[in-house]
Amino acid sequence: MDNELRSIDHEGLGTLFSRWRAGGRRILAPRRENEKTDFAEVQAPGEACLDPVQTAQSAKSAVFPRVEELFAYRRRDGLVELRERDLADLPATVLFGVRPCDAAALAGLAAILNWDTADRLFSARREKLAVVAVSCTRSDERCFCTSVGGGPGARTGSDLLLTDLGGGGYLVETVSDRGRALLAGAEDLLRPAAGREKDKESRLARVEKRFDPERVRAALQSLFDDEVFWTEQSLRCLGCGACAYVCPTCACFDIQDEDGRRLRCWDSCGHALFTLHTSGHNPRPLQSQRWRQRLMHKFSYMPERQEALGCVGCGRCSRACPVDMDILEHLLAVAEAKP
Amino acid sequence: MSERDILQPLPMRIEKVTAETPDVRTLRLAFADEAQGKAFAFRAGQFGEYSVFGEGECTFCIASPPTRRGYIECTFRQAGRVTRALADLETGETIGFRGPFGNVFPIDDWRGKSLLFIAGGIALPPMRSVIWNVLDLRDRYRDITIVYGVRTVADLVYKDELAGWGKRPDVRLVTTVDPGGETPDWTGETGFVPAVLDKLAPSSRDAVAVVCGPPVMIKFTFPVLARLGFAPENVFTTLENRMKCGVGKCGRCNTGKYYVCKDGPVFTFAQLKGMPQEY
Numbered sequence: 325m326d327n328e329l330r331s332i333d334h335e336g337l338g339t340l341f342s343r344w345r346a347g348g349r350r351i352l353a354p355r356r357e358n359e360k361t362d363f364a365e366v367q368a369p370g371e372a373c374l375d376p377v378q379t380a381q382s383a384k385s386a387v388f389p390r391v392e393e394l395f396a397y398r399r400r401d402g403l404v405e406l407r408e409r410d411l412a413d414l415p416a417t418v419l420f421g422v423r424p425c426d427a428a429a430l431a432g433l434a435a436i437l438n439w440d441t442a443d444r445l446f447s448a449r450r451e452k453l454a455v456v457a458v459s460c461t462r463s464d465e466r467c468f469c470t471s472v473g474g475g476p477g478a479r480t481g482s483d484l485l486l487t488d489l490g491g492g493g494y495l496v497e498t499v500s501d502r503g504r505a506l507l508a509g510a511e512d513l514l515r516p517a518a519g520r521e522k523d524k525e526s527r528l529a530r531v532e533k534r535f536d537p538e539r540v541r542a543a544l545q546s547l548f549d550d551e552v553f554w555t556e557q558s559l560r561c562l563g564c565g566a567c568a569y570v571c572p573t574c575a576c577f578d579i580q581d582e583d584g585r586r587l588r589c590w591d592s593c594g595h596a597l598f599t600l601h602t603s604g605h606n607p608r609p610l611q612s613q614r615w616r617q618r619l620m621h622k623f624s625y626m627p628e629r630q631e632a633l634g635c636v637g638c639g640r641c642s643r644a645c646p647v648d649m650d651i652l653e654h655l656l657a658v659a660e661a662k663p
Numbered sequence: 664m665s666e667r668d669i670l671q672p673l674p675m676r677i678e679k680v681t682a683e684t685p686d687v688r689t690l691r692l693a694f695a696d697e698a699q700g701k702a703f704a705f706r707a708g709q710f711g712e713y714s715v716f717g718e719g720e721c722t723f724c725i726a727s728p729p730t731r732r733g734y735i736e737c738t739f740r741q742a743g744r745v746t747r748a749l750a751d752l753e754t755g756e757t758i759g760f761r762g763p764f765g766n767v768f769p770i771d772d773w774r775g776k777s778l779l780f781i782a783g784g785i786a787l788p789p790m791r792s793v794i795w796n797v798l799d800l801r802d803r804y805r806d807i808t809i810v811y812g813v814r815t816v817a818d819l820v821y822k823d824e825l826a827g828w829g830k831r832p833d834v835r836l837v838t839t840v841d842p843g844g845e846t847p848d849w850t851g852e853t854g855f856v857p858a859v860l861d862k863l864a865p866s867s868r869d870a871v872a873v874v875c876g877p878p879v880m881i882k883f884t885f886p887v888l889a890r891l892g893f894a895p896e897n898v899f900t901t902l903e904n905r906m907k908c909g910v911g912k913c914g915r916c917n918t919g920k921y922y923v924c925k926d927g928p929v930f931t932f933a934q935l936k937g938m939p940q941e942y
Contacts, residue, residue: 576914602743
């Protein structure tokens, strides 16, 4: 696809936000609240906070909420009435200010949730979502997007990709038809910027490539039965599941009934209860097996079954871990292990 | 209505409740909506998600055979929140059902072969569908042997059907109870399933075996089958990993690169040998 390079200044972006909202679109963007920056609805670009390398939570809740109603039920006269979720009122949404890693993660989520049978709720939300990513001009030691096929200015998964040109507004790359639709009628706000690719390059954060995912995959398979390795790797793990809750591609869920509604809630393979049978038998009774499952699923099983990596290198799990387990260190240990 | 949500159950009416043992029940279910009932089709080995609204869902194999139309049955032990709630329900009440999900026993490939069914405890129900299925198509198969072991006589399920199978000249039924589990009038075997199987020594010639039971029974039965000459690809089992969605999304039953809900629940022993023992 041709790369329709344009630029927009801050005022123009403000006008664009107004037009998107006037067109019935809700805008989600990183917003700072106390110490944390997370995605929330904004009215204007000035409310968005793009300073942190990453939001604490990923943007996945825009398409896969932490808790969502699957349907409602009501008992009446011994019968049960079910009320299907009405998807017509899901708002058209612009997801503004996600990093390229989070934009790429949407494909990983879809790979799981739409595998074989489409997930009705996820697909309905995804269909109404336009992704306006902003390239990374900064990174930190937790970032490793370039090791898993991404990059600080990568366009995969974005409909528009913006790059902060430093004081002078943004470079705008149109990546998809959905992105083109976002800019329909906005010619007055855009200026041609053909040939400014190198301005983008010079602004991008440097993220060193640290490992080859193919090497990790092969190593994981040969390490599978190495109990000593997995025990050492997971000794610190509390099984709290924080890594899964902040992960942009973790899609495991639980189903629970509450107050007349059947709910789908995020879950984690790191939790001891995740696989526990009613009989008391647990196929993965040890935290070492659960940590192994997390890495195997993302770097071995998903590539094999869903032809997608389950990791985009955003580094959130490492930042969120209460005992400072850094996934990059663990992946390097896998890649370098001599089984 | 737009495309149906695969996570939303269809209402089914309880037509009959059978108390198999003090804590095991069989429910016969029919779709509340006649058209849904007519459109419903499944094959032996598949499972469903059964809902008690307000309590949640649980997973059981369909225990009735596809050769009996117009209803399905499930048999469960009261063990957790949903099964306890299910056990409180009576004829005429409504539950939810999603399914059928998962793969099937390849009974067409078994034509002309002898069939050996080995069940332990509450694992006869997941095998009952395929047993009745082949009995309803009896002339397609050679010898049919059923070995069923439980802890005590009181734990036997489907007692009437066992009596019926026991009387059939075209079925060889061997029931056994663990040592100490017998009653004075017990006429079956006494001993653990692997030992009883070893003594029975059924032929593996042109035969397949289906084994289902607690992990410890499976563990000691596979070597006996191997000694009898059953090749791993001719030994089938059905796995019972914890599930929520039943359709390969929630991640719970993921075992190696397989999903028990999609790639199973029916696996051969040859397949199990290539999987991590996370089941």
